Amino acid sequence: MENSETKKKIREVGKREFLKKGFKEASLNHIVAEAGFTKGAFYGYYADKAALFEDLVSSAAEGLVNQFKAAQEAHFDLIPENQAAQSRELSTQYLRHFLDYIYEHFDAFKLILCCADGTKYENYIHDLVELDVARTEQYFTALRNRGRLKGDASPELHHMITSAYFTAVFETVVHDMPREKAVGYIEELAVFFNSGWDGLLRMQ
Numbered sequence: 001m002e003n004s005e006t007k008k009k010i011r012e013v014g015k016r017e018f019l020k021k022g023f024k025e026a027s028l029n030h031i032v033a034e035a036g037f038t039k040g041a042f043y044g045y046y047a048d049k050a051a052l053f054e055d056l057v058s059s060a061a062e063g064l065v066n067q068f069k070a071a072q073e074a075h076f077d078l079i080p081e082n083q084a085a086q087s088r089e090l091s092t093q094y095l096r097h098f099l100d101y102i103y104e105h106f107d108a109f110k111l112i113l114c115c116a117d118g119t120k121y122e123n124y125i126h127d128l129v130e131l132d133v134a135r136t137e138q139y140f141t142a143l144r145n146r147g148r149l150k151g152d153a154s155p156e157l158h159h160m161i162t163s164a165y166f167t168a169v170f171e172t173v174v175h176d177m178p179r180e181k182a183v184g185y186i187e188e189l190a191v192f193f194n195s196g197w198d199g200l201l202r203m204q
Helices: 005-025 028-035 039-043 049-076 084-104 106-114 124-145 155-174 179-201
Strands: none
Touching (some): 049 106, 049 124, 084 106, 106 124, 106 155, 124 155
């Protein structure tokens, strides 16, 4: 069933419909009609259009979150080696990796960022921001306890900067930026945000 032509067709038509109209305005009747199947055939694979949307994006969405969590833990690995000053370089390396992943799953992230209103993914960027801020505050505390962090940023500013950062990164998808251009864009973005954090935190 997983690899059936019926399901493949439903996914193809559903993706086009969601990309064109967004989840809320997408019509299940139109998806079924264009795919050339009955609603009964559709319900043999999905409980509703929300389940179809989730099937189209869940793997990419969860994959990026898992990679992001791994990147956070990699920063903690720098602390015992007294290499925290390299955290900005490490962040940039991971940002390049994330961009590659995003472009390998471009349509899924286009759906998440531009078409997910009304689904559980409508707050995807916000959820990433919350995850990042919470874990990074723990990282800052660990560095501060070791005398490796001389500056500071209020929780409000930290949240605002992180939100701006993620929004800026995902603008590559929102505006359909060609991959080659996106590569140069995120390099500039990394310089900008890294310089700001260095000025605030004075990490050693």
